[in-house]
Amino acid sequence: MDFVKGLMLGLASGAVCAAYCGPVLIPYLLSRGGNILNNLLTILYFMAGRLAGYLLFAVLAWAAGMAAAASIKSEKAVFGVIYIVLAGAMIFYGFKRAGGDCAVKRAGFLCSTTFPAVLGFLTGLNLCPPFLLAFTEAARMGVLWRSMLFFAAFFVGTSVYILPLAILGLGRRIEALRYVGRLAAGVMGVFYLYLGILSLKGA
């Protein structure tokens, strides 16, 4: 039952979820210039990170319960920091050695598998509206495994909207798209940085 509920919520609000993840994932996929299969793999890494973020929240939701859920919502500072970390990763990726082949290759830990997972994890920790709904629902459950099952189902439901982004691989021969993707990741990072700073200021 919890699984079905989570799945339904994910399916119902997945388009909004995709709109929230798109700004992070789309520039990254374009900049990689991979084919559809490579993109699917990258999206899977991204989603694995996102699932980890969700499950972390599932644990929090279980531990916090309904009352604390409200207080976490208002805990803007935490999300401010998350935004800033995400911004840092994207700015680094986007602008580091603009013109070089692959900025992240040079920074060992940020290799092509870990980086999308890190992006996914940080995106998973963002408070987008459907996610808040899921969080509130999971917080009511009171049992850890139910809360985790609910979030996992929610993740599956929303993923239906994210996987089709692999189609961007069709444009892989257009070299310009790689530059555009890289730079867009950097600009997006600056945008998240504003959001992070504003969140911190409003904390």
Add this chain to the structure above:
Amino acid sequence: MADNNRVDQKRRLGTSAVKAILLTLPILLLTGLMVTGGQPIPKEAIRLIPLAVTYLFINSIFFLLIYSGRISRYRTILFVTYAACFILTFTTNLIETRGSMILTQENMVKGETPFCPMVIPMVIIPAALTKTIIFPGSMASIGSILVAWLGVTIALGRGWCSWGCFFGGMDEGFSKIARQPVIRNINRKWTYLSFAVLLVIVLTSAATLSPTYCEWLCPFKAVTEFEEITSAKVVVQTVIFFSLFTGLVVVMPILTKRRTQCGLFCPMGAFQSLTNKLNVFDVRVDTNKCTQCNLCVKSCPVFALDEESVRKGRARVTCSKCGKCIEVCPRGAISFHIKGTDVGGNGRTAQLMFIYPAFLLLAIMGSGMISGAIYRVLLLITTGSILK
């Protein structure tokens, strides 16, 4: 070199005075209708003088452009004048109708935000997903912007950026100040930045259901209207607007002698490049005549030419059809061209076919702003106040 340029250019478009007068006649007629707006000619001098001066100015520019064949030089004069007059006319009108340049929440709720084509790429996805328009204003006003945009795009494509945009003349004006550029080389990768900005604003507008370019990135907020400062967020936004304006519209154009806002940042320019396919004109290099001297590459204000594109014989999609390269090429190898026809075969006809709609757009966009600005100056001289 300058003389060489003129002689070769004359071969392409310049003509005799009589022919130039004849070719100016259609513009004389159409701008006559445009300047008066089809209304009877006003009797008061303060209304009549601005219209007459604007009419004479626009038509003299067209005549000189045709007579000399120096498309870019005379376009620039009109385009920069229009941009400068736009600031004066727009802001004084704003202050008269709304009381100040400040945009309040109430103005936004009432949909009192003026026309801006930049809205188009931002509203498409949210409109498709939610059936709502994420910009203050009615469906009808957005609809009319869309129709106007489609018309301009079909007629000129990215030519909008050199013949229509009310902001383009600002960085073009500043790019003309220095005699020599201080910064000469800009990494080609940065010429993709405007597409990246476009991608970011489309995605973030879809995610946040708000026009993120208007809220966060528009440099021209600095000289048109800006949001009332009511929070730290608006302070940050205002600092960004002023920094972008100073950096991209003033300082960088002076240092590089290029239109850095239009060529490197403006997402509307990128959007026009993507939709440029709808338009029949492009700029082509006759590779048989070209000696690869790269003068055109160095002079293109929006970075639309590089060695590779010259070798391939065509400007990149970011070409704003300003005519500068046509003017500087000592071999007369570059011309406006109608897609699907021979390169170099129809140079003169293609140029004329392009110049008429392009110039008319500039005249339509510019005439109201120029006469409006002259009117404000006369008002100031005669009454001591720039406002009615």
